[in-house]
Amino acid sequence: MTVTSVHDPSHREALWELEAAFERGDLITAFGRCTVSYTGRAASELGSGDRLVVLKPDGAALVHTDEGRTPVNWQPPGSEHHAAVREGRLRVRSVRSSPAETLTVRFSDVHQLSTMTVTGGRDLDLHGSEEDLRTRVLERPALVDPGFEPRETERPTSAGPVDVFGVDGAGRPVVVELKRRRVGPDAVGQLDRYVEAVREEYRTGGFDDDRADTDGDDGDVHSDGDDGEGDDGDDDAGSDDDDGDGVRGVLVAPSITDRAAALLADRGFEHVALDPRPEGTDGDGRVSDDAGADDDRRGRNDEE
Amino acid sequence: MTVTSVHDPSHREALWELEAAFERGDLITAFGRCTVSYTGRAASELGSGDRLVVLKPDGAALVHTDEGRTPVNWQPPGSEHHAAVREGRLRVRSVRSSPAETLTVRFSDVHQLSTMTVTGGRDLDLHGSEEDLRTRVLERPALVDPGFEPRETERPTSAGPVDVFGVDGAGRPVVVELKRRRVGPDAVGQLDRYVEAVREEYRTGGFDDDRADTDGDDGDVHSDGDDGEGDDGDDDAGSDDDDGDGVRGVLVAPSITDRAAALLADRGFEHVALDPRPEGTDGDGRVSDDAGADDDRRGRNDEE
DNA sequence: CGTGCCAGGTGCCAT
DNA sequence: ATGGCACTTGGCACG
Incomplete structure (x- = not known):
């Protein structure tokens, strides 16, 4: 029954x-x-x-x-x-x-x-979340910045976990906050907290014991082989290179509101326009390239 | 049918x-x-x-x-x-x-x-929202601070609307952010944005044209009669009285997390512990005093 | 269990 | 429509 x-x-x-x-x-x-x-x-x-x-x-x-x-x-x-x-x-x-x-x-x-009586699976396969955006960034870091090298995801700080942490071409630490959709002032505040935490961390000498003692098991980025280039960016930090304190803050999101942009500029941070889903997937979900393994929509008779 | x-x-x-x-x-x-x-x-x-x-x-x-x-x-x-x-x-x-x-x-x-076929009302009568908290604060400003005088609600600033804006006993501007539940770091960020906006406003001379031109129709607090006391607090502001810049920031919420408290202290702001619903209403909603106009729960036979 | 944060958030109301 | 924000937010992952 x-x-x-x-x-x-x-x-x-x-x-x-x-x-x-x-x-x-x-x-x-x-x-x-x-x-x-x-x-x-x-x-x-x-x-x-x-x-x-x-x-x-x-x-x-x-x-x-x-x-x-x-x-x-x-x-x-x-x-x-x-x-x-x-x-x-x-x-x-x-x-x-x-x-x-x-x-x-x-x-x-x-x-x-x-x-x-309910039977059957309830696992939803969803695409276009922030995790997809992170994947995009990790696979093609240049989308964020020409010389960007991701080092860690969910990097712990005293202000909470940083989405993606890495270094730019000049060896400066980069804090990346990811948002799957258009962002407002709150996201800038979030980024600001993280950047400040990292700056404070560097100021007090690399180890404030803020970073929780995860032994590089979870958040580390897949090592691409080149490790001998300045292992944790501890040398170049602390000097006021560009603006702020040598630590860059980057907000990666499809777009940003005016107020948020103003706040971002005020803090000396940057916005990188990036979609959670790669090009070719528009609002209707049609994939132009990348003929995926979709086996349900075959006969395209879309009337009614 | x-x-x-x-x-x-x-x-x-x-x-x-x-x-x-x-x-x-x-x-x-x-x-x-x-x-x-x-x-x-x-x-x-x-x-x-x-x-x-x-x-x-x-x-x-x-x-x-x-x-x-x-x-x-x-x-x-x-x-x-x-x-x-x-x-x-x-x-x-x-x-x-x-x-x-x-x-x-x-x-x-x-x-x-x-x-x-659906008929009948769908108007929900809800209590315990942020609006109730605002009502509490406006009715008893002393709960926030002994000499607190609310002046305006939803006061427009360049950073968005301030929940309650007023002056304290010393004539200092007070920015109040209300939260109906325990707050985290984001709420501090929000308060910070508002306070900074107000400070900037005072710095540049009272009128930055940030305040949208609502003609005192919507957000003004019910005038209690005493208007001749210093109409818009333009005189005392700008001097670094206590900390910050003469503008106080107050976060009114039932409680606050540690991180948020740290941020709050860092900014020199204050937390006032206050519930959206007055004392006497506990988690089960039983009202000890204030026998309200509730006519449904009369016979208190609450088994099963 | 509390803290923090993402979410296809939703909903409301402002400009 | 966009923007900013509250919500009984819900949900998850982590300490």
Whole structure:
């Protein structure tokens, strides 16, 4: 049995179905007239109306109206669903602790209640994320700067992990912050924190013990062979070569807003325009070159 | 007719139901075995499996697995839903432009398809947001600082709108940034940008023409009567009274992380611990005092 | 579990 | 439309 469905069930019927579905670990949808109360990190009340309520076996709960991508109310995974009949209404309650939160849906009428057994994979294969951008940068560092040499990814600093850290042609340390989309002032602030942290690090003599003691296992860039060129850029740093303090800050993103650009200039940082996905993939995802291993879209009859 | 539901429909049947539901402006749920393709700002592929697909009349589309609060794939409101039978599968496609994005769901089997007419309100009454925190601060400015006098909310600066702007007992300008929850380094960066903008503003002589020309209609704090006290604080600013440049920065939030606190101290700013909801409302939402106009939870029988 | 950060973030409201 | 920001942000990875 994969799907059960009851129309206009009595509250007792609905309760029975719900508890059986909880037991089975089914996905549940309930459509009916209800009010919704939430209390926890915040608190909310929603007056009576028809809504679609989705209860997942992992504890997630969603209350959807006919509008919006975001549910009006919800409960994250890890909650526990309970059902009961109280004061003539079917009460579905989803509770979690830490933080303590309760979502209560009170149905005056259940128009339809369905339960379904879910099978099959849920692994999404996604392209175009920041990780893809990082890959692009690591594969072709010249896109960032002619002489750029990546040395480490997720390089730890006192201000947090630097996306890509390396040196330029002149041996100056370069802090690269990656963003998959157009950036605003916040990204500049982020870059600024990282650059300042690295500068401070160099100032106090290379080792502030800020860098967590990862033994080059995780974040190191694939060594291309040439190591004997100035191993950690400790010699050239500290002198005010160009601007700032010898440490360059580079924001790699498709584009940047005016305010962010102003802030960036103020800090003496740079912006490099780069897309997370290489050229040839436009908004519709058509790949001009690189005929990938896509075996679903073959017959291109795209009407309707 | 509010709800229609078909079990294991043929693709033709399902297609018929779908198009009728589109026509009626109904909310649609489809449960079945499908693959999902998305392309637009990014691109993704999801292999075959059972999923719950929700199609809303406003154009929103959701694809849910049995896990997570967030749909594996989706389309925001404003999209257009289309259905067709292609290559022996039921294809549901949701398309939007700007940005150009397409979500395609291909059903090999539809286990259940339901359509529902939605009526009733969707206005959520939410408490505990940043706006509530602002209200608290405006009603009791002393919570921020003994002599604090709010002057303006959403005060425009070259760096963006300042949550609350005012003066302290010594007549110094105060920039207040509000956060409804525990803050990290980003919030300090935000406050820093605002304070710097205000300082620059004062430095260049009160009017940099940064402040957008809102004629005191929107952001002004309710005038309490006393206006003849130094109308815009132009006299005392510019002298390095305490630290920084005579402009104070205050981060109002329930709590703050260590890193953020360090940054805050570095900038010479302050943290004021304040909750968006007044004392007496704990995590479970029980209000100790202030018996509000809540008329739903009366009989407190809270078992199961 | 808290800290920090990315996300196809979404949503709201401003210019 | 773009911009800046809040959000019960959610989700993940790491210390």
